[in-house]
Amino acid sequence: MKKYYVLLLLAACCVRCSEKKPVDRMNDEQLHALANDLAQKFIITDGHVDLPYWLKDRNFVPNKETLDTMVHANKANMDFVRAKKGGLDAPFMSIYIPSEYQKQTDYGKSLVDSLVNTVEAIANGLPDEFALAKTPAEVEANTKNGKISLPMGMENGAPIGMDLKNVKYFYDRGIRYITLTHSKNNQIGDSSGDTAKWNGLSPFGKEVVKEMNRVGIMVDISHVADSTFYQVMKLTNVPCIASHSSCRHFAPTVRRDMTDDMIRKLGENKGVICVNFFTGFIDSTVANYMSQSRKEIEGLLKEKKLTFKDSMGQKLASNYRKEHPMPTVDIARVADHIDHIKNLIGIDHVAFGSDFDGVDNMLPQDLTDVSMYPNLIYTLLKRGYSEEDIEKICYKNVWRVWNKVEEVAHAAQ
Ligand SMILES: [Zn+2]
Structure with a gap:
């Protein structure tokens, strides 16, 4: 009797083994099918999608007609239909504050509110398609219900002004990461796009980093000057992210890309680099x-x-x-950046950070909108990435940092 069960088990196992063909024996069509399956099976998060500001530029006012374009727009890089096709589940909506707003009396705080209101209006106006998400667990629940989550990150810390209480204010509005600077220096610190003023973080900026750790907002080091980055690494007590950065190795003149030494440092910090797809940064x-x-x-x-x-x-x-x-630029170049980071610091520190809707469509071939993540997954499969590796890149690495930042903040409060 026992022997009979063993034989049955073996037979079942063999059927399963033969169904699951090793990746290196798959033809192109089978690899594409697998890439599509994985994109649907795994949560995909993207560290940086500029849709809110793209909408602002086009005077978006939420109403029945304009909300409909969020389901199937033709001009933005992202809408519901294409996101579903590409398997995208949690694009971080960039609450982008251009540097010129730093000069306003409120340092751009009212623009933050207005862009957050836009994201909320999309989620509230299209409750079957979209939902807000303030934790990885909320994303997972939304995904199970077939909805695309809209977590938010604020690109430029300037709107904090000179009042640390604003960090908590932005947290309460749903902001889960803050990019310390955009392409000009601000009151927090120096940007990679400007000449040094503070030689890194300002004294106030150091307080901002500590307050973000305390409140539970991820520190995003994309855009900052190298000096600012190294000081953040010394100061933070939790892992950080680069929400949309690439490797300077492939574009030595691009100062907002990360050097190999910076990548290693972010690896020691247990952080994650979401690779930017903008062709001007990657090649x-x-x-x-x-x-x-x-x-x-x-x-x-x-x-x-x-x-x-x-x-x-x-x-x-x-x-x-x-x-x-x-x-x-070919999609392979994006995979080169992922490879480079993986080779330097391992698979646990790399993710997607497209910059969709923020780069005037200067994107690699086969990676021109949110429907095309499967093409990148296909490229990675071809290069020998395992399903487990791809799962980490799609969301697990970002989840690890996001959960850790929340956990440490809650423990401290
Ligand atoms: Zn940016």
Whole structure:
């Protein structure tokens, strides 16, 4: 009798083994099918999607008609239908505060409120499609109900102003990470896009990092100057994220990308780098094209006494770009960044941080909107990434940091 059961078990096991063909023996079609399955099976989170500001730029006012575009828009990189197709479950909505708002009397705080209101209006107006999420557990519950979660991160800490109480205020509004600076220095510290003012964090910025640890908001080191990054690493008592950064190894002139040494440091911190897809950050040919073409267009405008604001000036710039098309970048380049981080510090520290809707569609081929995460998963499978590796990249690495930050904050309170 016992023998009979053993035979049955063996037979069942063999059926399962033969169903699950090893990845290296799969043909292209089978690999694509597996990539699609994994995208649907695993939660996918993306560290940075700029949809709220993209909507603001287009004077979005939530009503029946405009909300409908959130389900199937044609121009944004993200809408419900394409997110579902791509398996995207939890895109962090970027609450982006451009540097010029730092000069306003409220340092951009009212813009934060207005962008958060927009995200809330989408979730409330389309309750079958979207939902807010303030913890990984809430994302998981939403995903089970077929909804796309809209967690939020604030890009630029300037709206904290000079009042530490605002950190808790933003937490209460649902903000779960704050990018300390955008591309200009602010009262918190130095940005990679500016000349040094504080040589890292300001004295107030050091208090902000501690307060974010205390309240339970993830510290996002994308955009900051190297000096700011190293000081954050010394100061923080929890892991940090880079919500949308890439490796300077592949684009040495891009100061907002991370050096190998910074990547190693973030690994020691047990943090995670969400890799940016913007072609200007991930490939030096595009980075060089951008700086070279800007110089040449500015020269031509000067010669003709025009500016970017004149319609003639805009025409000149667009003609230049037609005559000198931007180099294209293959999706493999994004996988190169993931490989590079994995080789430096291991699979536990890398994730997706597309920057969709914030980069004027300068995106790699086959990775031009939220329906295309399976193409990237396919590329990773081809390079030998296991399902377990891919699960970590899709969400587990970010979840580890997010849960840890919440846990430490709750324990301290
Ligand atoms: Zn950014």
